[in-house]
Amino acid sequence: xxxxxxxxxxxCISLCYLNDDTICQGCFRSIxxxxxxxQVDDKTRRHFLDNVERxxxxxxxxx
Numbered sequence: 001x002x003x004x005x006x007x008x009x010x011x012c013i014s015l016c017y018l019n020d021d022t023i024c025q026g027c028f029r030s031i032x033x034x035x036x037x038x039q040v041d042d043k044t045r046r047h048f049l050d051n052v053e054r055x056x057x058x059x060x061x062x063x
Contacts, residue, residue, distance in 0.1 A: 008045040010037055011052060028055040 012034075015026030022031040029037070033048040040048075 008042050008049070011049065023055060028052040028059075 011027040011029065012024075013026045017025045018031060019025055023029070024031075024034060027034075029048060029052055033051065037045065037048070
């Protein structure tokens with residue numbers, strides 16, 4: 001079984017704006033997660049997406 005590094009698509013929505021915490025306000029990834037996205041495996045990408053969901057929830061809870 002071959003491993004395709006592109007199985008999980010980027011959550012980028014082309015609305016790129018980093019806040020003071022270097023989190024993109026479009027996709028909610030950190031600058032580090034954005035930079036590493038093309039270099040990591042799907043397990044790590046899932047971890048990044050878990051972080052994205054947590055950040056979205058935190059943002060909606062504070063609104």
